Amino acid sequence: MTALTHSAQRLLDKLDGFRVEIDAGRKRADIVLARPPFNIISMFQRDQLRLVFEALDEHDDVRVIVLRAEGEHFSSGGDIKGFLEATPEHVSRLAWNIAAPARCSKPVVVANRGYCFGVGFEISLACDFRLVTETTQYALPEQKLGQIPGSGGSARLQKMVGITRTKDVVMRSRRIPGQQAYDWGLATEIVPDAELEAATDRLVEELVVFSPLAQRTAKKLLNDTEDASLSASIELEGHCYSRLRQSHDFKEGVEAFHGKRKPTFTGN
Template identity: 30%
Template sequence: MIIAKRRKGALEIQFNRPDRLNAINEEMAEEIMHAMDAVELDRKIIAVVLSGDQRSFCAGADLGGFQDLPEDRYDNYRARYNQRKNRLLYRFFMNYTKPVISAVEGYCLGGGFEMAMMGDIIIASESASFGLPEGRHSLIPGAGGTQNLPRLIGAPLAKEMIWTGRRISGAEAKEYRIVNHVVEQGKALAKVREIVEEMKGVGPLATMMTKQTINRGMDMTLQQGFLQEADLAYMLSWSDDRTEGLKAFSERRKPNFKGQ
């Protein structure tokens, strides 16, 4: 379902269901979580990189699994639905401490788009196509799409995309600030690798705490965000990496961060 490998400080996860356009099913979701969980405490890994193939990053949830959902009372159905592996995957992403960067070529639809938005940075190629077509199956984007997309592009544009099922190109996604960069077809993963290389110059603890304070701060008042930021800055000031960073600066050399 996936191909996971370590490469120059990153865990690279390639979705590997080409016959299904890399659509997510329960087994694939389980494998993604297992691979990411295995490196979360590994100080040598500074980021997780997600990719598909040239045709499709991820075309969404494998809808075949929805056809056999039993008819039952709403409460029982809701409990089962929330325990499905592909639902647990998105909650897993919310609490993941390392940066998650998506390299998008081709289709990035439905649950695939929602997964990319649950990460931290999206790099798209000119071939990328983003959309939330769930409404065409009388579904809603139920894995964070109704919450994350409005936060990125505003409610009116998010509603239009969801209500029409319209797809947007990589260039449009850049204009809407969904993606950070648009590159030539076939170059998305290379661009992500460049970013990971640049990230090596930043202390991994600082990266982790910055992710935490930005993500949590989005749901706080400005004053609450300032207080959280101050707490994390104080915690970081006692780290070995902070001492190494200041020492390297005074000695005019590159720091040797250990993630501690």
């Protein structure tokens, strides 16, 4: 395994409730929630998760990041007591920390089984690909505490499934089963529970084959144009296409296509 470094290494010296596994040979990094059975996410852990995503984004040996968890539940949510003890400044950073997967330029895959509540759901919504099983249950249950989602959950969910469904989920603290999440377009794929790891492996193996430059460009383009008008989105897409046309990866892709061989992309 390759070591993980970051400018804020002091905060990463002892990871709280999770670990990081880097497999340079497979061009993959796994962030593994490791506080079973419910993998409750502490306030300090949120800071560390952000830093880890930033460090992995700069890591040359990593092309795809996987967020997963030990045990039968992804995460039942945050540490409730931690909210009462946190300073207003710390609370104000919650959404920024949990948005780290979306800001990361590399593809982020999350594997969700069992409970995926509160911040567990919110950080999953910030990922690019969500894999679920028949045991998965998504929820934003903050109304039961006299609160609302505070890390971007209701906003992201509304963008994905609309205001009517989001009000039903948020205002009633209603759970979304895995199959329904897939039917609504929240999940990329639904697989039997025993096949979640294999499905994750297959998706990672598929993603690492593509040009990292083209993938970074596609992710940023799609994120940046989510709220843009159609004409502005088409204009920006054209500029991104033009820039990629000058890249070594595009030249390699064209030559490989005509040469009937697999391309070797370098990200240049």
